[in-house]
Amino acid sequence: AQTVTQSQPEMSVQEAETVTLSCTYDTSESDYYLFWYKQPPSRQMILVIRQEAYKQQNATENRFSVNFQKAAKSFSLKISDSQLGDAAMYFCAYSSEYGNKLVFGAGTILRVKS
Amino acid sequence: NAGVTQTPKFQVLKTGQSMTLQCAQDMNHEYMSWYRQDPGMGLRLIHYSVGAGITDQGEVPNGYNVSRSTTEDFPLRLLSAAPSQTSVYFCASSFGRGSPLHFGNGTRLTVT
Numbered sequence: 001a002q003t004v005t006q007s008q009p010e011m012s013v014q015e016a017e018t019v020t021l022s023c024t025y026d027t028s029e030s031d032y033y034l035f036w037y038k039q040p041p042s043r044q045m046i047l048v049i050r051q052e053a054y055k056q057q058n059a060t061e062n063r064f065s066v067n068f069q070k071a072a073k074s075f076s077l078k079i080s081d082s083q084l085g086d087a088a089m090y091f092c093a094y095s096s097e098y099g100n101k102l103v104f105g106a107g108t109i110l111r112v113k114s
Numbered sequence: 115n116a117g118v119t120q121t122p123k124f125q126v127l128k129t130g131q132s133m134t135l136q137c138a139q140d141m142n143h144e145y146m147s148w149y150r151q152d153p154g155m156g157l158r159l160i161h162y163s164v165g166a167g168i169t170d171q172g173e174v175p176n177g178y179n180v181s182r183s184t185t186e187d188f189p190l191r192l193l194s195a196a197p198s199q200t201s202v203y204f205c206a207s208s209f210g211r212g213s214p215l216h217f218g219n220g221t222r223l224t225v226t
Contacts, residue, residue, distance in 0.1 A: 004156075
């Protein structure tokens with residue numbers, strides 16, 4: 001079974017600076033999908049970014065980008081120019097190529113200081 | 115476009131009571147699923163469905179039942195609530211393999 005590990009329970013960043021959230025996963029599959037979701041205090045789950053494992057290019061969405069290292073099974077999220085609205089719980093998730101059942105990490109709480 | 119609608123937002127049950135969490139989506143998604151979120155454990159899959167009439171168990175199915183009579187609706191039933199089922203529950207839907215999940219706003223359930 002696949003597992004997802006987020007080793008940083010909490011992170012802090014100064015407004016306007018850059019922060020990187022770590023995620024590693026374990027799988028024997030060669031094709032799969034990876035996601036980062038954001039959960040603000042409102043409890044809503046918001047998709048941040050999606051990566052397809054067969055694509056070498058790292059996904060980017062405005063200030064959010066990933067460093068996808070397939071051989072190392074690592075999928076970190078970089079947030080540039082951090083804003084107060086980025087403060088949230090961030091979840092890394094894995095999806096097999098054979099279905100759409102997501103396996104989530106435990107989450108990282110990101111605090112943004114003004 | 116409502117997306118995924120989940121009700122209720124909050125619920126308190128006594129041990130042994132039953133209830134149904136409602137979930138509906140208007141995006142014509144084939145895939146629907148239920149997750150529970152507990153502190154330090156992320157979200158864990160309870161049950162899922164790949165289409166009307168088809169359901170299957172996820173990682174933590176015990177104590178929960180589901181059915182999928184229509185594409186739009188995917189209710190989650192707790193037959194006899196236990197304190198261990200105190201959690202936040204999310205319903206989600208997607209087009210299918212590799213597509214991002216669209217989540218409802220969650221239900222905070224407390225079982226006393």
